[in-house]
Amino acid sequence: MVQDVYIIMRTLSVKYKVFFALLGVTFITVLFIGLVAVLLGLASIKILMMLILVVPFSLVFAETFSRPVEALARANDQLKTQSAAMNSAANGIIITDLKGIVKWVNPAFTQLTGYEFGEVVGRNLKMLNSGSQSPEFFRNMWSVISSGNVWQDEVVNRRKDGSLYTEEMTITPVADHEGRISQFVAIKHDITERKRLEQVVRSSHERMESELNVARDIQMSMLPLKFPAFPDREDIEVYARLIAAREVGGDFYDFYFIDEENFCFVVGDVSGKGVPAALFMAVTKAVIKASSTNEISTARILTHVNNEISRDNENNMFITVFMGILNTTTGYLVYTNAGHNPPFVLKRDGEVRKLPELHGLVIGAFQGVEYKETVMQLNRGDTVFAFTDGVTEAQNIQGKLYSEERLVKLLRGLAADDCKILVNRVVEDVIVYEDGALQADDITILSMHFREQTADSVVDYLFTSISSRMEEIPIMIGRFEEFALRHSLPVEILQKINIVFDELLSNIISYAYKDGLEHEIEIKIRFYKEKLIITIMDDGVPYNPFDRTSPDITLGFEEREIGGLGVHLVKLLVDDYSYEYKKQVKKNITSFKKHI
Amino acid sequence: MEIKVRKTGDVSILDFSGKLDTGTSAEAESAINVVLEGGCSKVIINLRGIEYVSSSGLRVFLITVKKIATLEGKFIICEPNDVVTEILDISGFSTILDVRKTEAEALSAIQF
CATH class of the missing domain: 3.30.565.10 (Histidine kinase-like ATPase, C-terminal domain)
Structure with a gap:
C-alpha cells in the first residue's frame, strides 16, 4: 500500500505536490492553535478553530483526495496492463540499476537466455557476456546510456547452457522524479535466425560470385594472353585486350597463324552478357578456329561458321564478327565484316582509314547466308585497329557516348608502330572518359601491326x-x-x-x-x-x-x-x-x- | 633446246644448246639415235651452249654410252659449263663418261 501511494505520488503533477504540502502546513498550524485554545479554555476560539479546520479541510479533502484516488486507480490499471504486456512480450525485457544489477526480467528473457527470474535478479547482467565483444564495445555502450541516450546494437551473448546467440539489444535509460538516471530498461531481440539466413544468403552469393570468377578465368584463358605473341616473327606485331563489364561477357578476340605466312585475327561481340553470352562466345570462337585451319578466305570461313552456329541456335543469340587474314608475304589483307563495327587502318603516314564494308549480317541469325570479303593491300608500317562497340559506346556519368569521332581523333595522334602502347592508350582514354561511370559493355581492342621490311623479310x-x-x-x-x-x-x-x-x-x-x-x-x-x-x-x-x-x-x-x-x-x-x-x-x- | 650435227671425218659432233632436262631429253635422245642409226659410232656432244643438265639429260648420256659400247664406238662430251661439271661430278657421271674441256681435246681423244 505504501508502495502504491509512493507510486501514485510519483505519478502526480507538481501542482498537486505543492497543494499537498500547503495543506499539510495549514492542518498543522490550525491543530496547534486549536490545542492552545483548548488549554486556555477559549470556547469561542475552539469553535472557530473547528470551523476553520473542518470546513476548508472538508472542502479540500473533497476537492483534492477525490482526484489522486481516481488517478491512483487509473495508474494502477495502466500499470497492470503494461506489466502484463511486458510479461507477455516476445522480446526479452530487463530492468537494471545503474550498475547493471538486474532488478526485473520478463518470461521472454528466460526463454531467450535460459535463466529463471530468480537466477538473475540481483546479479549483474555481465553474466550473459560471451566474450565476443571487446571491452571497448561495452565502454562505448555505457558511455552512451550513462549520458541518457538510447543505445542499440547487435550483441553475441551466452545462454545458461553455454550456447551463443545473437541479439539486437536496445537499452533505454530511465530517469527518476528528479530527472536523474536511476535505471535502465534493456529490450532484447533474438536475431540468431536472421543472422543465419543472412549468412546463407551471403555465402551463396559468395559461391555464385566465385563461380562466376572461375567462369571469367576460363573465358579469359581461352583468349591468347601471352604478349609478345610471336617473338620469333619480325613481320607481325599484335596486341589485344578485353575488359569485361561483368564477371563474364560476350566479347572475344583471337589471332593465330593459319600457316607460315597467313595470319588470322578475329574480334567478336555476342548479343547479351553473362554466362549464356560467354558460352556462345566460346562455341563461336572454337568453330571459327576449326574452320580456318586450311582456309584463307574469310568469306568462306564465316559462311561456314554461320551455318554451323545458326543451325542449333535455339536461343536466337547472335554474334558480330570482324575477321581478317593477312598474307605476311604479299601484304594482302582479306577481311569480312559480319555486322561488326568497322575497324580502322592506321597508315604509316598517320592517316586513319575506316574499313566501312559490311559483308553480311551478324553470325548465327540465319542459315545459308553467303558472306563476302574485301581484299586490300596492307603496306608495311600499317596497323589494323579492330574493336568492339564497348569502346565507342562507353558512357560518361551524363550518359554521353565516347563516340567514333573521339576515337579517330585519338588514333590520329598516336604512333601506330607499337600495338601495346596504342591499345593501352585507347583503354586509358575510355576509362578517363567514363570517369567512374559504370562500364556498360565489354571493351575489346585488337591491334595488328605489319612491320617495316627487315633483313629477314621477303624482298x-x-x-x-x-x-x-x-x-x-x-x-x-x-x-x-x-x-x-x-x-x-x-x-x-x-x-x-x-x-x-x-x-x-x-x-x-x-x-x-x-x-x-x-x-x-x-x-x-x-x-x-x-x-x-x-x-x-x-x-x-x-x-x-x-x-x-x-x-x-x-x-x-x-x-x-x-x-x-x-x-x-x-x-x-x-x-x-x-x-x-x-x-x-x-x-x-x-x-x-x-x-x- | 637447239641441236646441230656436224661431221668431222668419221666423228659426229652434236652441238647442244639450251637446257638439257625433262622437256628436251627426248629430243636429244632421238637426235643421238639418228646419228647412231646412220652408222656412226664415234660421237662427241659439245655442251658449250647448254645451261644445265638435269637427271633426264644424264639419262640420255647413260643410254648413249651403253649403246655406243655395244657398237664398240666412242662417246665423249666436252665443254660443259661449271654447273654441268658439278652435276657430272656429284652424280658420279664424270667417272663413267669421258668428259673433255675442249672440243679439240675431245677430237684428238676420239681418234685413238
Missing part, C-alpha cells in the same frame, strides 16, 4: 601454279628465270634451281597422280635478301621424295640405274630441304632453300 615473291603436265615444267622454269633476272640472281643459282624444279616437278607429274586427271601444282618462291625459299605443293599421293636412298654413283655404266638420281642431285644442289604431308589439306609440301 619479292612469286606465287604461281602449273597443271600436272610435263609441258608445263618449262613454263614454270621460264617464270622463275624472269623472276631471277629481275633480281639479278647469279646465273649459277638460276641454273641449279632450274635443275631442282625439273627434278621435283617431273617426279610429281610422273608419279603423284593415280587418277589420270590434271592437277594443280602450286609453287611459291620467296626471295629474301640472302636466300630463296621455294615451296612446291601438290595434292598427289603422300610421298616424301627425300626418303629415297641415293643411288650408288660409283657403279660402272653397265650397272647404272637412273632412278633416284634426280632427288640425289636436288639434295646436293640446295642448302636445305624439307618435306611434309599436310593432312588437313591433303597436300605434299616440299620446300627447299638456297643461299645467294
